[in-house]
Every structure is written in C-alpha cells, then in structure tokens.
Amino acid sequence: MFMEPIRVFKALSNETRLNILKWLKEPEKHFPKQGAHLPKGVSIKGGVCVGDIQEKAKASQSTVSQYLNMMQNAGILESVRYGQWTYYRRNEEILxxxxxYFKTEI
Amino acid sequence: MFMEPIRVFKALSNETRLNILKWLKEPEKHFPKQGAHLPKGVSIKGGVCVGDIQEKAKASQSTVSQYLNMMQNAGILESVRYGQWTYYRRNEEILxxxxxYFKTEI
DNA sequence: TTGACATATCGAGAAATCCAGATATACAAT
DNA sequence: ATTGTATATCTGGATTTCTCGATATGTCAA
Structure with a gap:
C-alpha cells in the first residue's frame, strides 16, 4: 500500500472522519465495550467494529461504512473481518x- | 491566527495548491525571476508574486488568486503587498x- | 486623468462530495 | 431453510468545490 497525500488530506477534511481517526488512537478510552463480540483469546489490537464507531459518530450506518472505506482506501485505516463483524484500526505504519512526510515535504 | 486542521486539510486536498505550497518551500529554485519587481534593497524573503505563481501553476488568474486566498485563510500562507504586486510566502510558524500536530494528534 | 498592469472579487455551469434511505450480501443461530 | 444481525453497496437529492470568464479595485507611469 503506497501513500497518496491528496487522498489522505481529503479523508481528513471532514470532522467526523477526523474524529474517528483520533478515537481509534485510544480505542479502550473511546469504545469501552471494545472487542465485545470477539471470543476469548482473540484480540484485534486497536480494532473497533463498525457498529460501535457508528454509535459514537452519530451518523447513519451507510455513511459510517463509507467513511471507513474511504479512510481505508487512503491507507490510514485497515480492517479485519471476524465473523459478521468488521474491525477497523489505524494503520500506524502509514500514519x-x-x-x-508532512514534516519534511510540506 | 489559530490553526484549523480541517481547513488546512481541505486546502491541501488539491494537487495545484499542494504544489504551490511545495514550490514556495524553495522559491529561488522554482521561481528564478523571484522578486524581479522589487526595488533594490527590498526583499520579501520567500515571497513570490501571484503572476509568477500563476504562470507556473498553469491555471487562470482568478483561480490562482482564489487558491492563494484560501491557503492564506487556512493559515498556511501569508501575503505582503508591495505596490501593485502581492507577494505570498509560506507561514512557517503555522506549518x-x-x-x-500531525505527528502527535493524528 | 488616462492608460496599463497586477490582483481581487463576482457569477455561474460543471463536477465532486455529502449523507441518507433502500437494498444486497455475508454470516450466525435456530 | 429461515430469521436476525452486521456490514457493504446502490441510488439520488442537496450541498460544496472547481474553475473559468467577466468585472472591479488598486497602483503606477505617462
């Protein structure tokens, strides 16, 4: 996955999306019931399912799904499916x- | 002037604007005739006039003027008028x- | 004061984005 | 097989952004 700054900047140009990214920086703080659907022993570090994110973001399900997809396409999020849940987490490598990049090239 | 990340990200979400910001990082390299209109002894460090930027950006005069204004409103550029010319330069403090901010909060 | 030039602002059509509801898909449980 | 739940995708109207040409403003020079 390569890095396209403009796509990233577009993804960050929306308050809800920016908030989601920040929330995911401290998932245990912002999503107390994190990982509630995962069986014992399985942990998706830093991952939060779409429903929990939607609830906090107070936007429609389709909107949040699209936001997450957009951020993933920009490379700043990655997702892991587990059963019927999709867990999204930050892609710290890219971030x-x-x-x-921001520090040296912008 | 305070810092509004979303406004900044919007400003950077366009290739031409992003290029302008990068060009202004090394004005002497990208704008050889820099400061051509300034009288001797007057120097606006890092500043380039709108016309020179427009020529390089290959967009219309009004478009470039609006781009520069938008970037200034976002806080990442600042302008100095000298006679009939307006010189724009980066606001390194904000940048x-x-x-x-990007490193610690995003 | 007139004319020329640099830049800013206005107005508008085209394109893109926003964001919701409706529907589809995928999986789990019964 | 059927039902329920989580998420993704589709569709589309509303809003915003893009970008230009036209026009206005401000400044300098003659």
Whole structure:
C-alpha cells in the first residue's frame, strides 16, 4: 500500500472522519465495550467494529461504512473481518510515514 | 491566527495548491525571476508574486488568486503587498505547528 | 486623468462530495 | 431453510468545490 497525500488530506477534511481517526488512537478510552463480540483469546489490537464507531459518530450506518472505506482506501485505516463483524484500526505504519512526510515535504 | 486542521486539510486536498505550497518551500529554485519587481534593497524573503505563481501553476488568474486566498485563510500562507504586486510566502510558524500536530494528534 | 498592469472579487455551469434511505450480501443461530 | 444481525453497496437529492470568464479595485507611469 503506497501513500497518496491528496487522498489522505481529503479523508481528513471532514470532522467526523477526523474524529474517528483520533478515537481509534485510544480505542479502550473511546469504545469501552471494545472487542465485545470477539471470543476469548482473540484480540484485534486497536480494532473497533463498525457498529460501535457508528454509535459514537452519530451518523447513519451507510455513511459510517463509507467513511471507513474511504479512510481505508487512503491507507490510514485497515480492517479485519471476524465473523459478521468488521474491525477497523489505524494503520500506524502509514500514519507515521505521513507525519514524517508532512514534516519534511510540506 | 489559530490553526484549523480541517481547513488546512481541505486546502491541501488539491494537487495545484499542494504544489504551490511545495514550490514556495524553495522559491529561488522554482521561481528564478523571484522578486524581479522589487526595488533594490527590498526583499520579501520567500515571497513570490501571484503572476509568477500563476504562470507556473498553469491555471487562470482568478483561480490562482482564489487558491492563494484560501491557503492564506487556512493559515498556511501569508501575503505582503508591495505596490501593485502581492507577494505570498509560506507561514512557517503555522506549518511547523501543523507538522507537530500531525505527528502527535493524528 | 488616462492608460496599463497586477490582483481581487463576482457569477455561474460543471463536477465532486455529502449523507441518507433502500437494498444486497455475508454470516450466525435456530 | 429461515430469521436476525452486521456490514457493504446502490441510488439520488442537496450541498460544496472547481474553475473559468467577466468585472472591479488598486497602483503606477505617462
């Protein structure tokens, strides 16, 4: 996955999306019931399911799904399916490369 | 002038605007005739006039003027008028705060 | 004061984005 | 097989952005 700054900036140009990204930085803080659907022993570190994100974001299900998809396409989120749930988490690898890009090239 | 990340991200969500910001990082490299209209002894460090930017950006005069205005409103550029010319330059203060914001809060 | 030039602002059509409801898909449980 | 739940995708109207040409404003030079 390569890094397209403009796509990323578009993804971050919306308050709800920006909030989601920030919330996912501290999932246990912002999503107390994190991982509630996962069987014992399975943990998707930092991942939160769409429904929990939607509830917090107070936007429609389709909107949140599209937001998450958009952020994933921009490379800043990644998803893991588990049963009927999709867990999204930050792609820290890309995000730190972006921070470096911002610092040195912008 | 305070920092509104979303406005900044919108400003950076366009290839031409992003290019302008990058060009202004090394004005002497990208705008060889920089400061051509300034009288001797007057120098607007890092500043480039709208016409020179327009020529390089290959967009209409009004478009470039609006782009520059938008970037200024976002805080990432600042302008200095000199006679009939307006020189735009990067607001490095804001930009480095943004880089730090990106690194620590995004 | 007139004319020329640099830049800003206005107005508008085209294109893109926003965001919801409706529907589809995928999986789980019965 | 059927039902229920989670998520994705489709469709489309409303809003915003893009980008230009036209026009206005401001400044300098003659």
């Amino acid at each position: 730190s490369r972006l921070a470096e | 480095s705060r943004l880089a730090e």
